[in-house]
Amino acid sequence: MSQGERSSGRRQPVIVLGTIGHDAHIVGSSVVRFALEEAGFKVVFLGAVVPPEEFIAAAKESAADAILVSSLYGMARIDCADFGAKCEEAGIGHVRLYLGGILVTDPEEWPETEALFRSYGFHRVYPPQTKPNVAIADLKSDLGLTA
Amino acid sequence: MELAIAVDFGSTFTKGAAFDVTSGKLLGVAYQPSTVESDIRIGLRAVLDQLQSGIRHPIAGAPTHVCSSAAGGLRMVVIGLVPSLSLEAAQRAALGAGAKIIGAFGHKLPPMVLRQIEAANPDLILLAGGIDGGDEATIQHNARMLAESAVKAPIIVAGNYSISGECHQLLVEHGKAGLLAPNILPEIDRIEIDKVHATIRDLFVRHITRAKGIDQVVNEVRLIGEIIPTPSAVLAACQLLSDGANGRKGWGDIVIADIGGATTDIHSAATGAPTRPGAIPRGLPELFLKRTVEGDLGMRANAATIVERAGAAHVVALASSLANETISEVQLRSYVERLGTNSNYVPSGDTESAMDAGLAHAAICIAMQRHAGKLREVFTASGAALLQYGKDLSNVATVIGVGGVLARGRHARFALQGVVGSKADGSLCPTKPRFLIDRSYILYAIGLIAATNGAAAFDLAETLLTEAQ
Structure with a gap:
């Protein structure tokens, strides 16, 4: 059981994590899950083939601090459109949104891809091959968890 | 003896x-x-x-x-946060405890809803919200609203464990009969209802039967x-018949369809695990014993809504296939109107019997489709994938029918065959079950004596539940 407060008395930060859309790739998000748990986060893991509204429902129920979305099949453009706006509408506009994986299949420049997904409301967008510790460091700094 | x-x-x-x-x-x-x-x-x-x-x-x-x-039975109001998560878990917990849900509310409750709950005067309230370590604000807000309301019913607090104790204390300080139970949704993919069921059972005995x-x-x-709620006795029968008792082999996966004047209830004893290879289960995990109550489908008070939901043409076609005549939509509508005002009406003649059976078939079909899970095919980069929402009941071996129209009606088998439904919408309803009828309305009694005399109760079921004709 990983439930419980940490000794500091501060609520354990909660992260909702899963692979979005019709994407069945679960290995990448599983790796991220273990890295997050190792780093002291409480992870609400949704697995693969998760519709956007399930991320939002789980984030509401768990009062998540951040949502980490994985997409490895090149369809993130469709699945992630207006994700931030949907969160806003659901009353969780304060939740930090992170996205990573193989987001698009066409060979466009990374800055364009990044800009596109930032326009969908994601605070941080990671290119292929990003290591989990990069995102974890960002999370810690974004959530004010660094000493 | x-x-x-x-x-x-x-x-x-x-x-x-x-x-x-x-x-x-x-x-x-x-x-x-x-x-x-x-x-x-x-x-x-x-x-x-x-x-x-x-x-x-x-x-x-x-x-x-x-x-x-x-x-009125055990009339409950359930409160949660997200409708598809903690509120759904709360509804399942209440239905599984044999309750009649008279109100289900999610998110932070506005004063208007509190007035509604006060007016409904439930026997019991179940307050949930938040996974353990998750959202605290909503259940806290709702506990405060209940504490400051004129609600008299006992309130079971079974939400986020970090804050449930505080909510319970607040209710007690305001003179409410608060009870603390473990979170019904401790994690996003885990429902825990045993302790809540025990608390509900205890309250039913100590407060509600007395009141x-x-x-x-x-x-x-x-x-x-x-003394237990009647639906709990039926669920106990469902469990016994599925499990077997004392060397008697159980019947495996079971569905009980109980069609009354105002509601149609479906019970299933089955894991509901996927039978289609590769199907990926999604949504809240399912309980082995599941009960759903359709408050808009019934043979008398709610006969008109059966026609509305199923379509008049469909019910007319079902009824006409049984009668040796073509029944018109006008005939059906005037019959249904009469049923709505006379809850004890008994059909007379071929035409009315056929219309009754057509209505029952349609109601059972809709109720079963709502109870059973659904398959949805999606296309991924690596080919088609199947997502399963809810229970797969396609391999259920036995369907038992309860209710006047099945016990005494002329076309019981036809009516009960509604459970097979149509596969068009991907519903995972039973496909080739055997059909039994509870002709002597004895299922509740089988469930009641199962607790102390499992073998005798099982033998009774074997002789008293008979093949549908």
Whole structure:
């Protein structure tokens, strides 16, 4: 059981994590899950083939601090459109949104891809091959968890 | 010879059944008008007298098991956060405990909803919200709203464990009968309802049966076990028949369809695990014993909504296939109108019997489709994938039908075949079950005596539940 407060008395930060859309790739998000748990986060893991509204429902129920979305099949453009706006509408506009994986299949420049997904409301967008510790460091700094 | 008696206090009838638990035989059944509004003992004594008149052995002092759905049954309001998560878990917990849900509310409750709850005057409130370590603000807000309301019902707090204790304390400080139970949704993919069920059962015995005068029964008979809600007795029967007892092999996956005047209830005893290779289960995990209640589908008060939901043309086609004539939509509508105003109406003649069976088939079909899970095919980069929402009941071996239209109607088998439904929408309804009918309305009694005499209860079911004709 990983439930419980940490000794500091501060609520354990909660992260909702899963692979979005019709994407069945679960290995990448599983790796991220273990890295997050190792780093002291409480992870609400949704697995693969998760519709956007399930991320939002789980984030509401768990009062998540951040949502980490994985997409490895090149369809993130469709699945992630207006994700931030949907969160806003659901009353969780304060939740930090992170996205990573193989987001698009066409060979466009990374800055364009990044800009596109930032326009969908994601605070941080990671290119292929990003290591989990990069995102974890960002999370810690974004959530004010660094000493 | 060892006698056992089962009694069901209903809203319209008090029913009784006497058994010899040594031989597993039914000795007699009794029906008397309900006297719950005045003094339940009058109806109870009449039932016992009627039973005694058919049995040579004296029944006074025989062990008696009791259930009740009288005075509205166990009327519950459930409160959660996200409708598809903690609120859904709360509804399943309440239905599984045999309750009738008279209100289900998610998110932070506005004052208007509190006024609604006060007016509805439920027997019990279940307050959930937040996984453990998750959202605290919503359940806290809702506890405060309840604390400051005029609500009189006991309130079970079963949400986020970090804050549930505080919510419970707040309620108690405001003079509410608060009870603390473990979170029904401790994690996003785990439902825990056993402790909440125990708390509900306990409240039902200590408060609700007393408030409704049903506890009087203890002075009249040798009560065995506790008085439970009638739907809990039916669920207990469902479990027994699925599991088997004492060397008797169970029937495996089971569905019970209970069609009444106002509602259609479906019970299933099945894991509901995918039978289609590669199907990925999604949504909240399912409970082995599941009960759903359709408040818009019933043979009398809600006959008109059956026609509305299924479509008049469809019901007319079903009915016409049974009658040796073409029934018109006008005929159906005028019949349904009559049913709506006369809850005790008994169909007469071929045409009305056919229309009754058509209505029942359609209602059972819709209720079963709502109860069963659904498959959805999606196309991924690596080919098609199947997502399963809810229980896969396609391999259910036995379907048992309960209700007047099935027990006494002319086309019971046809009506009950509604469970097979149409596969068009990807519903995972039973496909090739055998169809049994509870002709003597005995399922509640089987569930009641299962607790102490599993083998006898199972033998009774084997003889009394008979093949649908």
